[in-house]
Amino acid sequence: RVASSRLASTFDESCSWGSTPDGGMNRLSLNNDDKRVREWLIEQCKQLGCSVKVDQMGNIFAIRPGKNNSIPPIGMGSHLDTQPAGGKYDGIVGVLSALEVLRTLHDNQVETYAPVALIDWTNEEGARFPPAMLSSGVWGGAFTLEHGHSRSDASGNTVKSELERIGFLGDVPCSYEANPLSAHFEIHIEQGPALEAENLRIGVVTGVQAMNWYNIVLRGREQHCGTTPMNMRADTLLCAAKMIQSINQQSLALPGARASVAVINSSPQSINTLSGRVQFNIGARASSDALLATLDVNLEKACKEVVEDSVRLDESIMGKSGEGGVKMEVWEKIWECPKTVFDERAVSMVRESAREVEGGRFKDMVSGAGHDSVYTARKVPTAMIFIRCKAGISHNPAEFSKQEDIDAGANVLLGALLRYDDY
Amino acid sequence: RVASSRLASTFDESCSWGSTPDGGMNRLSLNNDDKRVREWLIEQCKQLGCSVKVDQMGNIFAIRPGKNNSIPPIGMGSHLDTQPAGGKYDGIVGVLSALEVLRTLHDNQVETYAPVALIDWTNEEGARFPPAMLSSGVWGGAFTLEHGHSRSDASGNTVKSELERIGFLGDVPCSYEANPLSAHFEIHIEQGPALEAENLRIGVVTGVQAMNWYNIVLRGREQHCGTTPMNMRADTLLCAAKMIQSINQQSLALPGARASVAVINSSPQSINTLSGRVQFNIGARASSDALLATLDVNLEKACKEVVEDSVRLDESIMGKSGEGGVKMEVWEKIWECPKTVFDERAVSMVRESAREVEGGRFKDMVSGAGHDSVYTARKVPTAMIFIRCKAGISHNPAEFSKQEDIDAGANVLLGALLRYDDY
Ligand SMILES: NC(=O)NCCC(=O)O
Numbered sequence A, B: 001r002v003a004s005s006r007l008a009s010t011f012d013e014s015c016s017w018g019s020t021p022d023g024g025m026n027r028l029s030l031n032n033d034d035k036r037v038r039e040w041l042i043e044q045c046k047q048l049g050c051s052v053k054v055d056q057m058g059n060i061f062a063i064r065p066g067k068n069n070s071i072p073p074i075g076m077g078s079h080l081d082t083q084p085a086g087g088k089y090d091g092i093v094g095v096l097s098a099l100e101v102l103r104t105l106h107d108n109q110v111e112t113y114a115p116v117a118l119i120d121w122t123n124e125e126g127a128r129f130p131p132a133m134l135s136s137g138v139w140g141g142a143f144t145l146e147h148g149h150s151r152s153d154a155s156g157n158t159v160k161s162e163l164e165r166i167g168f169l170g171d172v173p174c175s176y177e178a179n180p181l182s183a184h185f186e187i188h189i190e191q192g193p194a195l196e197a198e199n200l201r202i203g204v205v206t207g208v209q210a211m212n213w214y215n216i217v218l219r220g221r222e223q224h225c226g227t228t229p230m231n232m233r234a235d236t237l238l239c240a241a242k243m244i245q246s247i248n249q250q251s252l253a254l255p256g257a258r259a260s261v262a263v264i265n266s267s268p269q270s271i272n273t274l275s276g277r278v279q280f281n282i283g284a285r286a287s288s289d290a291l292l293a294t295l296d297v298n299l300e301k302a303c304k305e306v307v308e309d310s311v312r313l314d315e316s317i318m319g320k321s322g323e324g325g326v327k328m329e330v331w332e333k334i335w336e337c338p339k340t341v342f343d344e345r346a347v348s349m350v351r352e353s354a355r356e357v358e359g360g361r362f363k364d365m366v367s368g369a370g371h372d373s374v375y376t377a378r379k380v381p382t383a384m385i386f387i388r389c390k391a392g393i394s395h396n397p398a399e400f401s402k403q404e405d406i407d408a409g410a411n412v413l414l415g416a417l418l419r420y421d422d423y
């Protein structure tokens, strides 16, 4: 069994880098706080006798040797980066529980058959550098290294330049083939309301829903808000507003699907000049690839209809000027991640471990959020453990899981790891 | 008659500060280009023997003496600041035509009875420091000096600190009472399509429509876009989108009224976190104060309905959490500017001058945009001259007026000034 109080105090220690006055975290990937917590993590693992590798995407592998070090380590990974106004649990629970498992093995002088690796995956959130799960994605072959390195934040800093800046551009090749694992286990907070609703601590995650992200840019005309007749406008923000509402309706019309717009930028930022350029992103998710494909078609159709209406209106009025209405300059899918089904054997080991820790009090579930395990699952047997979180609130400073739920999850992780090691 | 080629080359010279590669201008109020063009303007006026005063809002008064310098000068003013993606005509035509009128008086050794002042009013656009016409507003008593000094841009720089920085925080008190004019005349591009549609160069402006600006802030919850059920969200961006559409509908439903949303900001900027805070502005205008009052009521009602729907939905689902749905944290009118009717005598002098310059080819009209003349009209006889602009396009790099139309306007200004001086 893990040591609850040590896990709790380790939590406090690690969250000193990037915590915000409202009780949340702002530790965007590769910022200075991420640098410090990474250095701290490496130090903690070295104290347990682990060797540490940093790969070309800054992923940290801290490896505790086993009896047979010629076979790849069994991984336990998640992420230490957070949302800009995030909580203390998303990702952090996964890495710190893995650290606690290593410490528990160490204290009990357990010698595993295979080596065991704790992994901190870079830029899981995708908040600073879209898309999410970028570096587990490179490791798992979903993205090229070049794609990973060239993603950039809103200020134009790239992943590669920020890795260099904070001293985490490692030289270990970032791929399963060059730096393999035997398996990957991850605890994560549920980030949804299902476990709480059924008064359960633990979920056994059998897979992850399908996801697409989009980038949309609309072009219209900067025009004077006070003088331009309503029917002569090419108002991109009005079009974007219609699209956002329509995107919501498309999503409500397809049970099992979800589409959200959370990022919008309009320019120029002047109260009396109609916005001539609007950029926004859509995040779409669905319980099956087929449903996501339907949502994909419906979203594009709905948004193009808004633009066509604007052009129709415009041509009848502005025909002579030849200017046209609002145009969709960019409709780009910036991320596609099909549905993931985790390995049956790895999942059953989590389930057996959960039965041991929680009795019958757990349930199988599918994750609504993406996780690094999605991309490790492309290469190695992977499974996940969910723990209950308050009111399903996540990506929010109010994100909360009870210590006893985290302890339970860490014990399930320990049990699953040892089972996989036995196997 | 003014000298067309001199006016044209002065245009090119003055637009070298802040011009953009697309043929437009980006000379936001009190930026470095505004500093340079101000210094240039003062130099030009001094070469004509003018004395120059800078007031506490940075308004520049360049005064050409008359026979009787104990009476206040007759003003010809407009502004040299532009929109962030603006054109070369809005405001600039007014100041440079006034300069050309001064040069024409100088060349012809005309001694006026009253002194004559060219005025460059600070921050007319309101693009950098909302609201518009800020410094003519302080001069005209619509705003206190403290209000004027404390307006700030998106980065938090205040008008006062920027005036200091560029060396234009003058010590002349900014008020009609301390620094009076006898009258105010302004040429401006129409910024709308009416003159072009009737193939006229010149409009005689009899007044300006009523205007209100609003600032709205919505608060919801940052939540995970992938895991949060659609009916548990407090999604501020979705609410804002519904409001923007509703604002448009309210405006279409009231002929003679116009409401536009051009500025929006959502946070946190993360594709997978629902926006917990959205800020946007509304610009509302109407042909009468009564109509604007109706629009005001309708806009607030429509936006509050969107919020109430969100709360209703939320309470049925989230009741136990006590969190509630989206809230309207701020609904603030940041600018109110009632309808302006210009002085009959000043307008008739513009009309007589237009008749002389253009024969019968001009029309009376009401301005859809605000101008510094709105605030001078609160204190002194004021009138405006509109000139035709291409396709009614303004606040856009493609803004354009023909040189012959500018010349005609400058000649109408000269005639109106001399008539007022005679009077
Ligand atoms: N777990 C988590 O919040 N990951 C971010 C990726 C996603 O958007 O689902």
Ligand SMILES: NC(=O)NCCC(=O)O
Residues within 6 Å of the ligand: A224, A226, A272, B090, B124, B125, B126, B132, B133, B191, B368, B369, B370, B371
């Ligand atoms: N003329 C002009 O564009 N002024 C800006 C003030 C307004 O928004 O009408």
